[in-house]
Structures are given as structure tokens and as C-alpha cells.
Amino acid sequence: MNADSSGRPAGLGGLLDLGSRRLAGTGSASPAADARVLLCHALDIEPSRLILAPPPGVDQVGRFRELIAARAAGTPVQYLTGEAWFRSERIEVGPGVFIPRPETELLVGEAVAEAAALVRAGETPTIIDLCTGSGAMAASLAGEVAGARVHAVELDPGALAWARRNLTPRGVTLHEGDALRVPEGMEGLADIVVTNPPYLPLAGREQISRQVIDTEPEPALFSGLDGLDLLRDLVPRAAALLRHGGLLGFEHDPAQEDSAPALLADDGRWEQIEDHRDLAGRSRYVTARRT
Structure with missing residues (x-):
């Protein structure tokens, strides 16, 4: 999931596709949206900036892979990112x-x-x-x-x-x-x-x-x-x-x-x-x- 055939990190589009397919059928009601949110979190960027983001580094790809695995295991996206948006407010959330x-x-x-x-x-x-x-x-x-x-x-x-x-x-x-x-x-x-x-x-x-x-x-x-x-x-x-x-x-x-x-x-x-x-x-x- 984290590299192409040459060993280089996969592109953003490829990561999103692979993440979405991994989450499909695992309990996620919106696998594509979840993958997008988690990728932005791994890259530490706002979702609106994803289209402008440079190719991810190896560490970022590895972090994304960990997040996808945790989401596939049932951890809510909000617990993984530490936040949930409610109306216009960013609310910090986590286990408990x-x-x-x-x-x-x-x-x-x-x-x-x-x-x-x-x-x-x-x-x-x-x-x-x-x-x-x-x-x-x-x-x-x-x-x-x-x-x-x-x-x-x-x-x-x-x-x-x-x-x-x-x-x-x-x-x-x-x-x-x-x-x-x-x-x-x-x-x-x-x-x-x-x-x-x-x-x-x-x-x-x-x-x-x-x-x-x-x-x-x-x-x-x-x-x-x-x-x-x-x-x-x-x-x-x-x-x-x-x-x-x-x-x-x-x-x-x-x-x-x-x-x-x-x-x-x-x-x-x-x-x-x-x-x-x-x-x-x-x-x-x-x-x-x-x-």
C-alpha cells in the first residue's frame, strides 16, 4: 500500500484508492471519505489543501497505512484524528x-x-x-x-x-x-x-x-x-x-x-x-x- 513497484511512495491518488478499497466492507459507511480525512491527517494538512499537496514521503505513507489499519479494525475516524467538527466548532474528542x-x-x-x-x-x-x-x-x-x-x-x-x-x-x-x-x-x-x-x-x-x-x-x-x-x-x-x-x-x-x-x-x-x-x-x- 505504501509504495509503487520502484519502491517510491505511492501518489496521493493511489493512496486514496487503496485506502478506500481497504475500508470498503469493514464497517465504514463512507470508505472514500474516511480515507481522505485520514490521508490529510497523515499529511498534516487541511482537506481543502489536498489537491495542492506534494507527493507524500515514506514516513507520511507509513502513518497513513497505520491509520487505515486502525480504521479497518473499527476505531472511529474522529478518535484517530482527535477531532470532530460540530456546526462551526472544532471539538477535540478521543476514547472515553x-x-x-x-x-x-x-x-x-x-x-x-x-x-x-x-x-x-x-x-x-x-x-x-x-x-x-x-x-x-x-x-x-x-x-x-x-x-x-x-x-x-x-x-x-x-x-x-x-x-x-x-x-x-x-x-x-x-x-x-x-x-x-x-x-x-x-x-x-x-x-x-x-x-x-x-x-x-x-x-x-x-x-x-x-x-x-x-x-x-x-x-x-x-x-x-x-x-x-x-x-x-x-x-x-x-x-x-x-x-x-x-x-x-x-x-x-x-x-x-x-x-x-x-x-x-x-x-x-x-x-x-x-x-x-x-x-x-x-x-x-x-x-x-x-x-
Whole structure:
């Protein structure tokens, strides 16, 4: 994979082709895209610069070969490169933290729009991200809404380390602890609460990709047989944190299209309960206002 018949390093096109073919059928949903990202990482260049890159050296080819082998063995691309892009933010990730997904960007968009409207009205919005994980949502909110007070809560030590790396430089206040109790002293003060908690149902575990189960932290994935155990407790917690009229948004599994909004209806402290679909048309997240 790393050299032509003369022993010289293979060209960029040849490396991409060989990497793509190696990844095809190994669990990668996008082998060509994965190979491209990993090649750019091995060359230490931005993807937009690949077309202008000079022929790779032997060490770079060797590094690319190692990355392809690790990806073929099931390691996520984001863990190999150490980063995941979320909206306009570069988020540092690695083993021990859930990799942010593009679907969650839509939920953040709702929160950004709400916070921006408050800023235009002359207010300084307070936003709380419960179960922040890598901090992707909180980082985006801090980056896109100038002047907002953004808080994030995380309990898991592995995820907390990544959240610190992503949120401290962005001015987000990070709270270590149980989202059902932390942050303390902020009851009734939040304008927006968002959360992307574990919500996958254990009852459907066999349908989840082995790559996801084998590499990403299980506590960030599953929450009881129906996936709603933590959300049952987070809904009343959010009600306590939000001011009247404040916005709650949380992500859920498409199979929870009816049961997730029902948590809010049954709680009795919410209005304008609305379920939203992702770009693939799947039920994905709920928003509601505190009555």
C-alpha cells in the first residue's frame, strides 16, 4: 500500500484508492471519505489543501497505512484524528467520550435562535447544557451567541476531561457532577436548557452497530430498556432550572417519537410541546416551554 513497484511512495491518488478499497466492507459507511480525512491527517494538512499537496514521503505513507489499519479494525475516524467538527466548532474528542453527531446540530440551532432573539431584546441569556459530554453543544452556543452565559454539566470523568479541553478556552462554566443536582443555586434562572443524554433502548441493543458499542462509552449510549430512564428524571430537573417561558430541548431516539414528548405532557409543566425531525425525516428532538 505504501509504495509503487520502484519502491517510491505511492501518489496521493493511489493512496486514496487503496485506502478506500481497504475500508470498503469493514464497517465504514463512507470508505472514500474516511480515507481522505485520514490521508490529510497523515499529511498534516487541511482537506481543502489536498489537491495542492506534494507527493507524500515514506514516513507520511507509513502513518497513513497505520491509520487505515486502525480504521479497518473499527476505531472511529474522529478518535484517530482527535477531532470532530460540530456546526462551526472544532471539538477535540478521543476514547472515553461520545462523538458528536450531525443530527444534534439541529437541536443546537433551535437553542441558538432562541438565545439570539433574547439578545436582540436586550437580555443576556443563561443557557445550561446537561450531560454535555465532549461539550459540543455548549461550545457551539458560546461561539454563536455573543454575550450568553453558558453552563455545562458532566459527571463521567472520561468525558469531563474532554469537556474541559473544549469549554475552558471558550469561556463556558463547566460543572462537575450529577445533572440531576448540578448546577446548584440556579433554579428558575435559566432561559434555555438543552441536553443530549443517553437515550438508546437496551431492548434494541442488537440493532446498534458493533463499532459504536465496542468503541464509544456505553454510559453515554443506553438508558434503560426503553431508553428513557434518565430523561424521566431530566424533565423535572429542567423544569426546576428554567424560568417561566424558558425553552427546553432534548434529543431522543426515533423510536421514541411518541414516548419522548409524552414525558413532557405527563409532567404537566410544559406547553408548546413539539417534536422535530432530522434531515433524514426521522423523529429526533423535542422542544417545549416551561409554563
